[in-house]
Amino acid sequence: MLADTPEIKRLTVQFKEWQASHHANYVSVANERDALHKQLAEQQSAYCRLNEHNHECEKLLDGASSLLGEIAKSGQLYRECTDKSSITGQRIAAILASVAVFQPETYKPEPADSELDKEGGWQMNPCKQGHLDVGAAGGVAHCYQCDEKIVASTTQEAFELWNTTHASTTSN
Ligand SMILES: [Zn+2]
Numbered sequence: 001m002l003a004d005t006p007e008i009k010r011l012t013v014q015f016k017e018w019q020a021s022h023h024a025n026y027v028s029v030a031n032e033r034d035a036l037h038k039q040l041a042e043q044q045s046a047y048c049r050l051n052e053h054n055h056e057c058e059k060l061l062d063g064a065s066s067l068l069g070e071i072a073k074s075g076q077l078y079r080e081c082t083d084k085s086s087i088t089g090q091r092i093a094a095i096l097a098s099v100a101v102f103q104p105e106t107y108k109p110e111p112a113d114s115e116l117d118k119e120g121g122w123q124m125n126p127c128k129q130g131h132l133d134v135g136a137a138g139g140v141a142h143c144y145q146c147d148e149k150i151v152a153s154t155t156q157e158a159f160e161l162w163n164t165t166h167a168s169t170t171s172n
Contacts, residue, residue, distance in 0.1 A: 056098075064095050122159060125166040136162065 071077045071088065080088035124134045127143035134143045141162035142149030150165070152158035 060095065060098050063091075067091055067095065124159065125163050125168045127166065134162070 067088075071081060077088045080086035081092060083089045084093060122136060124136060124141065126132050127134055127146060127148045129143070129146050129148070131143045131145040133145050134141070136142075136155050136159040139153060139155050139158055140149050140151050141155075141158035150158050150161045152161055
């Protein structure tokens, strides 16, 4: 039989290998596609929530501004502002309650290294023993923990001497 020749057997094995590797490629592409679909769906729903949020914020602002307009026109409403049992008082309370829901999250800036360097200009490398509690003042750069120090004519000079003789932890 022709199928029993070594050449045919070799080709059959190779073909099966190709098939397997194509299949593996196909599976990994399909997985990637599924992950992208999922990501897209998440982004779309986040966008949707943001839209809703915006919409509610706008309604809230409209409500607040029309109430303010009414209060500004009416002395009666103005007097009711502080009376929580009055309709105006209740409307104000409702707006304040909604505003509380929409309080933005506290902004926490990322600590940026460049920011520290710029701000201080006195970013000192750790002492020879690796202590981080170091500082420079009065012409002396020193470690508060082990008292290692460098004395110079100015604080700036002491600081610079310290950093040229002490390796930075970040550059290693
Ligand atoms: Zn030290």
